[in-house]
Amino acid sequence: MLPAPRPDRLRFAGLLALTAFGLLLAPNGPGAQQGSPPSSPQGLMGIGNRGANDGPVTFTADEVEYDQTENRVTARGRVEAWQGDRVLRADEFTYDRDTGVATATGNVALIEPDGQTLFADRVELTDGMRDAAIEGIRGLLASNARVAAAGGRRTGGTVTDLARVVYSSCDLCAEDPTRPPLWQLRARIATLDSVEQRVRYRDASVQFGGVPLLYAPYFSHASPDAPRASGFLSPTLGQTRFLGGFMELPYYWAIDESSDATISVTASTDQLPNLGGAYRRRFNNGEVAFEGSIGNLDGTDADGIGGHIFSQGRFTLDENWRAGFALNRASSREYLQAWRYGAPRVLTTTAYAEGFWGAEGYARIDTLLYQGLDAANSTDLTPFVLPRGYADYVFPNDSLGGRFTVDASAFSLFRASGTDTRRIASRATYELPLVGDLGDIWTFRTHADVVGGWVDGLALAPTFGNAGGDGFYGRGNIRTAVDWRMPFLRSAGEYGSQIIEPRVQLVTGPATGAQLRFPNEDSLDFEFTDANLFSLNRYPGRDRFEGGTRADAALRGAWLFPNGGQLEGLAGRSVRLATDETFADGSGLENRSSDWVGRVRLAPVPWLELLGRGRLDKDTGEGRLWDGTATFFGGPFSLSGGYLLTNPAPNVTTRKREEFSLGGTFRINENWRVGLFGRYDIGLDRPVAAQASATYEDECFIFETRFVRSWAEDPTTRADYTGGTLLLFRVGLKTIGDFGLRAL
Template identity: 35%
Template sequence: MPGMRRLAILLAAFVYLSGATAMAQEPKKANPDEQAVISADEITYDDTLNSVFATGNVEVAYGERILLADSVRYNRNEDSVVASGNIVLLEPSGEVIFAEYVELKDELRSGVIKNIRILLSDDSRFAANGARRIDGRKTIMRKAVYSPCAICAENPDRAPLWQLKASTIIHDQEAQDITYTNAWLELFGIPVFYTPYLTHPDPTVERRSGLLAPRIGSSNVFGGFARMPLFLAFTDSIDMTIEPIVTAREPPILALEYRQRFNSGLIEFSGSGTRADRESGDVDNPTIEQDVTRGHLFADGLFSLNENWRTGFDYGRASDLTYLDRYDFFGDFGETLESRAFVEGFHGRTYSAGNIFGYQDLRITDTEEEPLILPSFDQNYLTEADSLGGRWSLDTNFRSTMRDDGANTRRLSLKGGYSIPFVSDYGLVTTVSTSLQADAYHMDRVLVDGQSENNVVAGRAIPRAAIEMRYPFVRGTEGIRQVIEPVVALIAAPNNGNPVEIPQEDSVVVELDDTNLFSEDQIPGLDRVDTGQRAVYGLKAGLYGEHGGRMAAFFGQSYRLDNDDRDGDTSDLRNGKSDYVGRLQISPDKYMDLLYRFRLAEHNFKLLRGETSVAIGPPSFRLTGDHVYIAAETSNGLYPDREEVNADLSSQLTDYWSIGLNTRRDLTSDGGPLEHGARITYEDECFRFAMKFKRDFTSSVDVEEETIFSVELVFKNLGNVSAEQKQ
């Protein structure tokens, strides 16, 4: 605690306090005809002075404003109240005022108060030697203090973690402002920062134009930098954030965010821009372009058209491949930016959608042109169950894919089907399904026998039938339900259903795993279909506790009779026995969750793919992590073995203190650390302190390795101080 105290005191000297905001609520005017309602243990009337004296559990009510005290003198002529002893004044706003002596008038709206304490609606507090109330709208306090921190129950006289002391504090409820004159910020009772004038919104404010808390730091790439955001609230539904980012080594960056809400939806835009040098090409000998315009733009929108239809858009674009990685002020957006405009409808069990897709690949090593999908229409129709329990389905898709260089395709796909389940008297669950898929393609600039051809037409019709049988065995013991379920399926379709002219746009990556082993079509997308005949078999087993704990496992394989047109296939959709796939999930209680998914080679049980995710331990000591291993055989040697682990160890030491460590490593022979991190956090009802360390070992052209150290102080209702260092 002493170390944290010293660090907090040091950083608080840089505090930047400013406003946030909402529309002021107009307080109710005094009603001259409204009379006080008084109740007490003893009430005495003085007709000469036209006064009422009340003692013992006195309650004076003026509309929504209520005064509680030990004794009260009420002058009817002056409409004034003098109260003393254990005073509590309940305000319509939710504030509660405590005092020992008050002189009030105008229906308890105005007057003077001695030894005042105020509890605000968010549990923050004022305390002052004295105060003057004006029309129930403004409270002027002298020798006052403000803090949102809770009072120590064991030692109420101990100073809170932080507080603001001032010669004068004015709480203007109409303007929703709190203003300080000659103010000191104190941490643990020690003055650390002085300002002659300070103002911030009161707790009723949600949003208001003004400067937000800045962030300062240093980087080996940018040198020192400062982010200085300005928030502009134009209306209740429109606002904007303008954030200049000034660096020591490079030209400034301007970031913008715009938000607007409508009755039926919302839009959000964000972006940034700068004029700076850009590196490209080889890492060891890059090409440097000087004074280039660089930036990014993101946009999102969503609108409800009616109770069944909605429309929207998502847009993401960067000026170049490395901008978002180099200027990492804006987050991590992955390797591909997707843009989409859509309209979609929901009608019972029917889903309809129209989409336009565009992509920007940010991978430096990928030189293929991303397609523009303009447009794509989908409809998925499913009927209610008929008298036999079966359901009809119809899936429709139209997609047009365009490129400046490469194949342009138009596809129409229709797939109709019928599925019906049966449950025998002895518990065998059988599902029989049939379907017919018909696809038509029109293509330009497509390769046929090694030559680029235009106006190419191709099509196919694929009938398919499948039967799946499950036979669950269930046994209940004390507190545990045991389930063993063998599953068998037979799936049949004609061979030779994939014309070589059809380019594979949405069926490129095919991976057999536990999630698609029993699928009628194991290939994603529609450009390629799963043909031929196969048998699938597996076993499910599980233990399920009555209080929610469970352990479940699955192991299965398929046997394919024909490999059709899959020469050189590396996806495990070839003839003969497939590799084994399975999963194991162990979740005995809320403190342990383990999931392991695997694929084993059919001939020697070698691990070809393994995925593990784990979360173990209570908040006081919790480990979460992921591990992925992919053998080179899964890509027929196109890629080497890949193995990576990501782990995070955290500990909630106390109600307020927590620490954490994280790491991400490439475990292959040529690998190494990718990222290390550490953090320590303190957070209570009024204050947050966070110190973070991050070492990023990844680099590429225009993007260097980084070491980042940051410290953040957050003062509830005031703002925050952030310091960040990058090396």
């Protein structure tokens, strides 16, 4: 069954169970056989019979009396009966065998299996225990909820009417329990229909501190025992720059046990109404979900009718294979922003199948279609990948402890204008770790690559290669490395232990040259850091090979504190025999000697962590990359800060980026907490984003307000991406529902 949203509701499940407890105790109705009394109290109460819950009833009391003249059974003194996990308690219980009327009086209590407890002054059951009259109802329900009513009546075994109902999930004031709770719902009549699974109210109001603020002459919602039910959900109100004042009203449709839909209409003062919808369905072997909308948008560059569809699905085919899809398209980014469907810059549509064989094997085949929503993204250069495949297999360790891995990949890529590429590639890898007599660790690695394909239109898209390279191409490469590490460990006594670990790796293979005559589809986004210092091929894909002979070296040090904290750092670089023309200027690997890379982590105590990594120019020591974060936990508050410096990345970004961020949360007391966050662009000398929030939460009430301000990016690179402001208010009455107001 789908775990679906449903209309907000009160938790009156215990009331239904209370009015049904006659079925729990005495299955004998008015038509029961008359005659001599049973020979035991168990017979008096019908113990051992099966009621509505299809289970035996157990019963205890201080005394049981049977009046043969009146044909009445009376149990007194700590009467307790239970069936399964449901328990009924009362001071006195009587059952008239002639009329079929059962009465429980004095401290009547029903304890439900989930812990809910309801109390009543008096309960009378008639008509074969199907009808009931209840006086003085009080209940302690799930989620700290409390309910009270002057009385109630159940008719036909299905409909229960409660008079003068009060409901709240707030705790009463410990100093003055007579004071009204923070909020409570009052209704003249509440009707529970177990057949329709609905709860209906008449003359209902929500009071705050005893003062009525919200009133409805009539409303209804699904019964708590209905797992899912159709109905209207809470509306969303707000105001935005594009829509003006707006209201979104969603309707939830529970189609069946495995599918549902939500239909929403958003009406605004400045735009025509927008129609949105979502559909979900769960199968035995998978699930699908669709979301879409259609509407009009005036006052932007994307004037006119627009819409979107976001969808995904996943299916298990057998124990090894699964398949899925995602269809995501939109008329424009402005449309998504204006109608509050998010603001992605790229949408991806795909269909795939993938297989898993433990930790040894994996295979996948898929297709990819991208939609760039930024004006800076050229639609003609956006690729369409059909198909793409990948598979790998890891063989068991050999007798020496080495491991052999092989993979294969292929794709066919098309563009409306630019490079079309078809490529197939394979890589075989072998790795053998050994430990020397002195504790030194030797690792022998080698991998061999083979790549072949066909390329068209290379002259039309210089980013992906140079002119004159159309047609078939094929090439291969092999890299072999010997990696040596020697960890030195010494005790620092009561201050913990220290580690110094030098590491040297020698990598060799044939030189590759500039490789510009080959297309580059998967190796554009390259960044040299400590994370790939010892990689055999430091490019992330297969379209660019690193060649030649080089040596990588690094020194790692660590101080491990007795309390579990540590100070750890690493610094290293690479030196090659000849310049590798593959790497672009500014990459850090364009010369024979690379830039310096390193990282440091300081976490001396559980409440403080400093983490940073960087890359320094090999000659001047100027920072080309700095990425640092600091996090401080101080009991009721936490504080974090960050600094980022990156130089222009070849083929990816055109400007230097330098910014810092600062944020934190602070818990003022048990109920209040506030949060602040900001990001500032040092290069542009202006803020990027700021956010402030304040939240109050107790056992029954949530209030949240949030302010978010974002500034436009550099207009030379993101001309269509505008800044904005969001102001959000949210009020939540726990166990009833949330109400929100937002402004953009």
